[in-house]
Amino acid sequence: MQPRSSRPRFWIALQPSIVRIYKMAGLVALTAILVGLVGFLIINIFYFFDHTWVRPVVLSPTYQRVVEASTQLADSKLRASQLATEKLEVEGQLLELERVIAADDTFIAEVGSAADAPRSGDQWLLRRELEKTRLEKENMAGKRVPLGQRIDSLKLRIKDQDAVVNRLAQSPYLKAIDNKVTLAFVANQNLKNVKIGTPIYGCAWGLVWCHKVGTVKAVLDGEV
Template identity: 25%
Template sequence: MNQRIANKVNTLAVNLYKVLGTVLLTIILVGLVSYLGVQGFFFVSRGWLTPTVVSPTDPEILQLNAQLAQQAAARDKVLADKRELEARLEQAERLLGAEKDFQQRFQVALGSERAARAKSLRRLAALRQEYLQAAGEITESNRAYAGMARTRTEALYEARLLEREERLTENHQLAQMAQSNLSLAEGEAELQTKLEAVKRELGGFDASLAGKSEGLTTEVLLLEREYTRSVLEVTRAESERKHLKESLRSMDGAVARYDALLASIRSSPWLKAIERGLTVAFVPYENLENARQGTPLYRCALRLLWCQEVGVVGQTLTGEVTVKHPVRQTMLRGVMVEVELQDERWSHEELLHLGRAPLLL
């Protein structure tokens, strides 16, 4: 009796083990077939896309916003530096204009001063001639009168016809006449000194205008020093203006590059999806031909089975993106497209099929 029960239990265990093995083997085979089927589908199929739910907190969005802020700040800094250089360029232009105007006015003033000195020289020369003629006549007249008056005074004094006081008065007048002759000589010397000084000044202006070093006076040298300083300032301002213009051209190029970079970042499909509130999906380049606008989209309950139409493909967004393959550990390059779904819950699907159900089921 016990042996019979034991045999039944053993038989039941063996049968149960066989059933369990069969079930497990079936499950393994189904899983293997499913895996190979999915892998084979993705190996040959070019009619699928991956819906993507874009959130402001996604790593891609955060990274793009950080890059956008960083590049915008760098561009603003370049623009600030450019404005500073523009202000310096305006200052250099004003300085250049002022110094060149000074040099022109300096030449005019130098010519005017030279003309004034020449006119003064002519006047002094004419005055000296008149003075010499008048002084000669006065001196000759004083000399003749003094000789005659001295002889007459002595004769009258010897003849007792002239008092001592009157004699002293006459001698005093003769002394005054001699003093007058001395003053005339001093005046002539002063006129000669002024004439020579004006001649030197005129020669200094002529030498300066002719660009010669001989004959220059200290007054003209001091004036030329100011002119030389102005020339040096013009040279420095022209050099600075050239440098600033080159720097501004470089900054314009840098701003243009920053603008292109910012435009590229702003044109990212991720940012467009966030800004415009789009529902988007990733399409690999090899599937793009089948993802034209208006193409129907199908969702399958078991990846490849029990499928239903859930929406259509919209416009393709510009810009390349990189997304991980739905079943493989590889990265795919492609683009983002707008999708119009009948229900927003389908945007959370891992996979949608393009054009038709993959197995027509």
């Protein structure tokens, strides 16, 4: 009588198949790693030597830079409004000053020489009022130049602030306040190859399965 085997014949027969499966799985994994490494090297070499690639970015209303651009524009507009209000106030002060000077000139002209040699009490009072009016006129006239210089300074500041507002308003980030916007950020060394009408291609994976996705519609400062 023969002794019974400690292992079922089924597992003994299956062992070679399991070994082959392990070898095939290892070969597939090694091949995948090798393909991934080669693909990684090819992509990096391509981006290093090629100067026609761009990086797509989808901007949404909640994108951080969109929020920052919107806030900066609002702050700049508020500052421009404050400067314009300050200019109006100073211009109002200058107009009020001119009215006071005009009234003083009228009073001085009406009095004329009547108070040059006062004799009565009324004439002395009139002379005193005349001197006060002349002093007030001189003080007001002395404020003309500073107020005029302040207005000129405010005009320059308003002009500069308006330029800042206009520059910020051209930011592509503001286009994404209401809707999503797709932009292509271009590296500085690639800008010379980007022009209006240049076709843009997108790839499904790395440099594989590429197809045309659009064209350059406008070239912005450092961005497309």
